[in-house]
Amino acid sequence: MSSTAGLGNEVPYRRRRRGALSRASVVDTGRRLAEREGMDAVTIRRVAAELGVTPMALYRHMSDKQELVVAMLDDVARELPPLPAGEDPRECLALAFVGLRDHLALSPWAVEALRSGDLFGRAALPYVEGVLELLERAGLDERRGMEAYWALWWFTFGHLTSLPATLPENRRGRMALLLSSGTEGLPRVRRMGELPLRPGDGGRMFRAGLDALLGGLLPG
Amino acid sequence: MSSTAGLGNEVPYRRRRRGALSRASVVDTGRRLAEREGMDAVTIRRVAAELGVTPMALYRHMSDKQELVVAMLDDVARELPPLPAGEDPRECLALAFVGLRDHLALSPWAVEALRSGDLFGRAALPYVEGVLELLERAGLDERRGMEAYWALWWFTFGHLTSLPATLPENRRGRMALLLSSGTEGLPRVRRMGELPLRPGDGGRMFRAGLDALLGGLLPG
DNA sequence: ACCTGAACACCGTTCAAGT
DNA sequence: ACCTGAACACCGTTCAAGT
Numbered sequence: 454m455s456s457t458a459g460l461g462n463e464v465p466y467r468r469r470r471r472g473a474l475s476r477a478s479v480v481d482t483g484r485r486l487a488e489r490e491g492m493d494a495v496t497i498r499r500v501a502a503e504l505g506v507t508p509m510a511l512y513r514h515m516s517d518k519q520e521l522v523v524a525m526l527d528d529v530a531r532e533l534p535p536l537p538a539g540e541d542p543r544e545c546l547a548l549a550f551v552g553l554r555d556h557l558a559l560s561p562w563a564v565e566a567l568r569s570g571d572l573f574g575r576a577a578l579p580y581v582e583g584v585l586e587l588l589e590r591a592g593l594d595e596r597r598g599m600e601a602y603w604a605l606w607w608f609t610f611g612h613l614t615s616l617p618a619t620l621p622e623n624r625r626g627r628m629a630l631l632l633s634s635g636t637e638g639l640p641r642v643r644r645m646g647e648l649p650l651r652p653g654d655g656g657r658m659f660r661a662g663l664d665a666l667l668g669g670l671l672p673g
Numbered sequence: 674m675s676s677t678a679g680l681g682n683e684v685p686y687r688r689r690r691r692g693a694l695s696r697a698s699v700v701d702t703g704r705r706l707a708e709r710e711g712m713d714a715v716t717i718r719r720v721a722a723e724l725g726v727t728p729m730a731l732y733r734h735m736s737d738k739q740e741l742v743v744a745m746l747d748d749v750a751r752e753l754p755p756l757p758a759g760e761d762p763r764e765c766l767a768l769a770f771v772g773l774r775d776h777l778a779l780s781p782w783a784v785e786a787l788r789s790g791d792l793f794g795r796a797a798l799p800y801v802e803g804v805l806e807l808l809e810r811a812g813l814d815e816r817r818g819m820e821a822y823w824a825l826w827w828f829t830f831g832h833l834t835s836l837p838a839t840l841p842e843n844r845r846g847r848m849a850l851l852l853s854s855g856t857e858g859l860p861r862v863r864r865m866g867e868l869p870l871r872p873g874d875g876g877r878m879f880r881a882g883l884d885a886l887l888g889g890l891l892p893g
Numbered sequence: 894a895c896c897t898g899a900a901c902a903c904c905g906t907t908c909a910a911g912t
Numbered sequence: 913a914c915c916t917g918a919a920c921a922c923c924g925t926t927c928a929a930g931t
Binding site: 568569570572574575578579581582585586589595596598599600602603604606607608609610611612614615617618619627631634638639640641642644645648658661662664665666667668669670 | 788789790792794795798799801802805806809815816818819820822823824826827828829830831832834835837838839847851854858859860861862864865868878881882884885886887888889890
């Protein structure tokens, strides 16, 4: 029984041969850990344990932890659905951001990583380029296109970041806590806390806000 | 010379008398630390050192670190500018969110804390109530009001969270890094990275996006 | 070339003890 | 009642050493 016993990892860790450790295997192990237990579990030490290797062995393949996280995020960016192609740039933009939202909503750990300051790397740039092209086709000049791009990303990222708090399970506890010490003078807040949310409401609210935003950003 | 020497703290730390440590002084010290050095510096151990006290002494006044951070955020919420009073609910809403943005933009550490998952406590609720009231006056029913509230907060929070990345100093290094390994096929991304940003552009872009969003959310 | 061992400078938090 | 001391179970990362 080594120190990594009981982790339930799929990777054999008994005895790694020389050269068996690669950058890809490290990034992959980080992703599996993140999917199973969230970004808090993604530590150099745990990834190393999962691979049956010393923490320091990872530094052969990346210069620090941030590089690992960015590599993990880049993998997610590469798996983004293709940008929608269509005649109406406005509808394409809506679909592009819905696709982006849905994709990231399925990887809460990626949102967690972005949230704590890590950023997408190069792999996300083609998607950005495509969005900027759609904004151009919609009639925005360079400066307005950039401003619209940021507005759309702010909205999308803010939404994704707030998702955990709107999940029913987290919502009950949190709202109960907030409202426990009295709600005199806060009738609307109280009613908002009591409004039922169904699965999928997050996505629907995102789409509604997105349409509102696009309506105000695009000409016509 | 105690172990806290050289930190440049204003609080005398030579010999604390019994009862000199209070919840307020702990929260205050946390805020000063956060303002000077960011949230990374706000550790139980450093706050304690700053107060000339053992880390464990803080646990007399709060049950864990999160309680300290929430208390710090609540202080910020209490210092929010009053909600604008006026005839036009739409303009009041715009001013309310600009006020919220400007207030939080002045406390980057608070955004950092929200970003890493900590949440506002009760002190923020009166502000939320005021916004919901304005949305009601603007003609939205309960459900639409809630949806609009979330859309506005997502946009605002996403903006605040992205602010550090748009600061000129961070922007240069990051864009240079992203674009260093070639920008073939990414002309728009490249030009966006080169577009100059002036101080205050963040605020102006926020206002523009906010108006677009409000235009789409409110009736009329 | 690739990996290990030991160490450094940190964390939040527990438990038992001092005054 | 209020605070301390020592310890536990962690971090990321460095440097020197092994094979």
